[in-house]
Amino acid sequence: QLRLQESGPGLVKPSETLSLTCTVSGGSISSSRYYWGWIRQPSGKGLEWIGTVYNSGSTYYNPSLQSRLTISVDTSKKHFSLKMSSMTAADTAVYYCTEGILGLNGGFEIWGQGTVVTVSS
């Protein structure tokens, strides 16, 4: 069973860049059947899609965040990453990394436990 684990700083200063890594275990990260995503959830609020990267090479970003985002996959290190620049308090949230397989039509079946990111000076 595939497992995902987020890692990164819990506290980021305003204007800084957030870097999160999602380590994949229990399966192959390189299969072309997989896609990987990031989703966040501010405390007490709903889910927000951040972006999705397909092993086939395509990457899609939330247009409202696109100018600040980079999502990439490193198959050699068995992880994928999220970089979000110019962080503000509005970016404070739980960040989840997720996985899906072609056939789920964009659905995310495997989720990490989530990592809390607070933006504060």
Place this chain on the structure above:
Amino acid sequence: QSVLTQPPSASGTPGQRVTISCSGSSSNIGSNTVKWYQQLPGTAPKLLIYSNNQRPSGVPDRFSGSKSGTSASLAISGLQSEDEADYYCAAWDDSLKGVFGGGTKLTVL
């Protein structure tokens, strides 16, 4: 303001059947498939339904999904206390972005 519209709350008694609606537009639900997620308190979301009405392995058949036009519904039959959770609908939008509903808090009375 979420792109997909869900009622903020729903409720039912054990054994009852409840439905949760999700309304979108021609650019998302109208032209793409719908997913439903269940989020139990303090945990990560879980995929309940994909491709409008398909259940991943391990999801009980008490959960079912349907879609008509630009709306979708999640039905839970034989309601159980452990079904008390937040439920989110999701879809792809033709503007090349993923969209979620605002979530529905289901209370089992």
